[in-house]
Amino acid sequence: MIGTATVYGLCASGLVAIGLYGLVLHPTPLRKVIAFNLLGSGTFVLFGVAARRGGAAGFLADPVPQAMVITGIVVAFASTALAVALLLRLQETGASSIETTPPEQQDNGAS
Amino acid sequence: MMPAGYATSEGGALLVIAVMLPIVGMIAIFALGLRRAERIAFIILPGGLLIALAIAAEVARTGAAVTYVLGGWQPPLGIALQADGLSATLMVLTALILCAVGLFARGTFSTPPDMSEARRPMVFWTLMLGLWSALNTVFLGQDLFNLFVALEFLTFSAVPLVCLDGRRETVQAALRYLLFALIGSVFYLLGAALLYGAYGTLDMAGLRLQAHYNPATSVALGLMIVGLMAKAALFPLHLWLPPAHAGAPAAASAVLSALVVKAPFFLILRLWFDVAPQPGNQLAAQMLAWLGIFSIVFCSIIALRQVRLKLMIAYSTVAQIGYLFLVFPLVMASDAPSAWQSIGWTGGVLQLVSHALAKASMFLAAGLIAEALGHDRIDNLNGAVTAVPISVAAFGLAGLSLMGLPPSGGFVAKLMLLTAATETANWWIVAAILVGGILAASYVFRVLGRAMAAPKIGFKTLAHIPLHRELAVLGLAISAVVLGFVPLQPFAFLGIGRVGLP
Amino acid sequence: MILVDIFTMAAVGAGMFFFLAGTVGLLRFPDTLSRLHALTKADNLGFGFIVLGLLPQSPDVLSGLKLVVVWLLVQLAAATAGQLIAQFVGLERRRDPAA
């Protein structure tokens, strides 16, 4: 018997796969960041599924994983903000992709 | 099912202070900023060192783990912090290295007199303190979600340090580092979600009692370990590390290479020995060791081919981290009564500690050499020994540890790993340790040979290096050497507070 | 009680019809401005009907008041968004009259 939680569990698996695909294959950082957020959302839904299944003692769902998800969403936002700031700064300094020459050939001057 | 309860022990409050003190300092700098950054940091640094030493002393005195249950809420609902012998050791190590790095950085990240606040000092010192608190949380945390927050805390402190100078290459390196770290975190969190769904707890002690082999547990642990591998830069997930560690200012590189990459390894160690159902999976252990072997051999060869000193040291970090992953099959095959009484375990921990000291010293020495010569091209290092003799000496002493030559902590660590590998007939690991040592010797002597060579005509030193900075570097290198005088046997201290498992 | 429920069903049903019509318009109309027109009209009416239908179901005056506030806020936001999109379209047309 498939319940509501299971349906969303499958949704979470799908989101993880889609997000990971984008994260690995997209060459530009902005698209990678978007894909990372999809991947993160899938992970959070997985916590939500555990929470929904764990409803007991008068609670419709287990509050502990739900609270974890709230913390996780905020951290994911902070990561996105930092990544966006980095990629905008990268554009200002002249590069537009994180795929450039291998590090061995880069000119890392004295600090 | 409630696991054996945690109880706040006598010195438990020390753990809270170890985590919170750097945060207080960080907040104070952020709010008061304005020229006081360095002064505040130099109040926090010795304070934190004292706390770490006190915790280690408390663990040694009581012979048991020091515990603090936050808010009195019993795990798994609440969160507990716990210091056992291993975490206390790593906390002292962290405090020592941060103090040395602080001494090294003193004066270089101070605010110019004509400014009310400058970017680099303010950012450097706040992030350093943030990093410290994050590392302490990683070493003390007992709850997998709490540890996720700690890992993110660590990432957010470490990434901006990489691009402190704002050059294109370093911003690029920081972005790549951030993306790898985020993938690692998400994989870790995925595993945590699966474990919660299966057992309704993320407390390590609770999981240890309940966990058994089933698809959920295997997939969860697999995802978590892969995620942590990306953060620890194990081959083939190491590509982010060299540009990031080479691009950061020397003081930051030292901390990143010595400590930050050790945190995810520490968590892999804990997942493997404290959470996963025992005995561990043979195949997985062999795979981790093989990735370690690849790290050692490939990245040592790449290090040998580097033109820049800092990139060479960064590749050497990836290689040296490879040694840590040899521990898993060695411990599993050992016939010691518990994992932490095996020679492989002790060797692994000692490798972690001695590499941290040696690598911190090496990066700082490279920083001073670069400051004095104005560049860090290895082929052009002639005369470094006349400009910064103490730093070159420190580089050489630290090099002993990387090569595994006596007397040094690295020698003892590698000898222990070698002994464990021969005892358990893991011949590939024996070969990797020997080859790794030869390769490390080649790249260290290549640098030393150049640095000791007579200066070229027209050679002049660009900057005068204050003595206290060179002494901080030498201090770290000597500590790495002194570790070479420890007895060649498992240490009881590292086993304190570890629950007895076969 | 029955009468109230029938009223709710009728009103919410009407609201859903307008939403459906708006969505069809959004998908089928040829250019941005007429799509926008279809969407905002349907939004206003559809959402208004749904709030109207739900009002008699609210347990106390405060909840009813919240519903009305939600309706007002959505109106305000939708109107502004519609304005901004229309302005953007105008800007594009001036830049490229062929579009």
Place this chain on the structure above:
Amino acid sequence: MTLLPDLALVLLILTAAVWTVAVRDRRDAVIGFIVVGLLLSLAWVRLNAVDVALTEAAIGGGATGLLLLRACARLVPRPAESVLPHPAMRILTVLLCSAIAAGLAAIVLMPVEPPATLAPEAAASMGELGLGNPITVVLLAYRALDTLLEKVVLVLALIGVWTLTPDQFWGGAPASLRAQQSSGALTLLAQVLPPVGVVIGVYLIWNGADHPGGTFQGGTVLAAMWLLVMMADLREPPEIRLHSLRLLVILGPVVFLVAGFAGFWIANGFLSYPPAFAKPIIVIVEAALALSIAVILGMLVAGPAARAPR
């Protein structure tokens, strides 16, 4: 039959997610992502997680969406946006992703019986604190350390973003958020909405003690109001050297820390609250945190300083 709406929603979410990853234009991808976020908040309601639904709508869809849209606007357009790598690499990635998805799906399809949960433990201790919303209790009592550290992470993220300021601009203000074309409608909205929005934000924070809502949701609404005012050009982003700004950023963590350390004297240790005063302490901490969150979110969206200090 009862699963039909859920199945439809899941299908919509996955379609929007595929579109987000596959579409060529990056602005379309951002819009796709916002759509996923909004649909996900519906999914959270279906998972009986109203608190998470509010957070997802406010931060996941709203704030992240705004951040990404702003990034799109500032990035130079690139013709070859989605040049896909070698087919072999793509096939390999598809296989890897499918394997992970299949593994997760298989685990989801084999739930443990009885379900693993901490709900009974969470319920048992709720009475001691006098709060009605279990999520707030978990966030501010049982797992207060996580929440405290996460606030510090937000401060660090802000420092990280500020690190990217060019040296000559340190201390100055971030780039203006105003649109290229001023719009009367936007200005009107920015004048009318904030008073209402601030009330709603405060309501969410206050109400969060006993009902869905709380610090993050309320704080994000406050941040949204501030950002709206900045976008309508009624206010410029503040200079990052401002003392008052710095103090607002750390207000939440400081109040939380003080409450935590006070526990050593007035209760049983760090981050523990005396039962009689638990609720007022938690509400004060939440209020301070929400204010800091609002300021930090706003400044994170505004980005590093881009003008020299005046």
